[in-house]
Amino acid sequence: MNAVSISDAIRLFARQHRTALDFLNARQTQLLEIGAMVGVVQHYRAYGYNTSIQNPAGAHEFRVKLSTRGHPADYSHVVCERGTTVCELHSNLSVLGGHDSGIFCVDVAIVNSGAVPTTKSKKPSQPLQNCDLISFAEAKKLVIYPMLLAQFLGIVHEVTPKFLRRDKKYRLGNDHLHPALIALGSLTPNARDILRSFKRRRYKITIAELFDIRLSASASGRNLSPFVGTISELLQGSAAAEGTPDDDSFAVTDDVDEVSGIVTTEAAAPLLERESSDAEIPF
């Protein structure tokens, strides 16, 4: 390996592609939030829901809300319908806390149908009533380290505390997604230990690490949720759906740590076109 030559070539590459790299630099987080919404859509499709996209009047593209500002009616949402069960998915929705009148903004909100106004009035939009929030997902472009888990748990505690109760009988029906932490990075070893503890404490949350890989696999198989199962299972399901592994496939070390309701998997050594996105030191 000629390290000097490689270093020079990458320097030249970075100079030549400065515009694209600047764009990436500015949009990395937004791209992940788009991926989070699409991943939740795919979860509901995988469980037999029909999904339809509701755009604001006159819009022909899916408008993603990426900040706390703005009226929900100005942005797209997704309606998920299965028999008599109907829910909606909204991006960056403000919601009242589960304990008090604190207002929290969640990246993807899964809410009861009709709970979010689709037209604007003269009054500013009000945060969603907590009772109308079914579940939610948060997206981070980070490696999953202990303090990130603690922060996510804090959000669940404030917004949907019922998911942290030690109630064996409690289950979220209709195949709804439990509160989910979506991350581009892998789990640190310490974070993995903490997830085992979460399982023992019967927390009903989903940790979806290496989410771009999960999304990639579920994109190939229409009945696969990117939140359910190991990455290996997702990829196998994806390959089965298409007959042969497609060009998005990965080889995966099935180092599965199935924590029942808490998904912890480790993907390694992707073989073909794609690569996991964040720091992962495989030991």
Add this chain to the structure above:
Amino acid sequence: MSLHYVNAFAPELPYTLREQVLDYARSVEAASRDISKEAEIELTDELLDQLVLVAAVRKLHAICSSSYWLLYNSTKLLGDEVNGVRVGGTTFSRGSAHFDQLATLLGDLEAVLRDQGLSIEMLRQPYPEILSFLANERS
């Protein structure tokens, strides 16, 4: 010293990406003793420099790759119901300028790495194997 080769190109990257690449390279540098032990290879200064360079390249490739594939898969999953995804003032769709830009970025980076004899498959190997490869090449 082990960031010698990385520091030669990192200043050309935008700040946030540069920090991501450097942080990752430093984390591999910090773990280099364990990597060396597992690979059963004595770590020289030059080997360490090369290992850290591979880590930085791996991270840069991962950043470009994941962004492209997130967008690719998002547009694929939303299907034909919409013309694209609008974020702020930007619409992403397959065939849009931004999408093509990301595709070109990833394709060109992979071409540069291939030209340098650095395969994507090699980048994706566990670090002890990469270290073994580098050591064997030198011997």
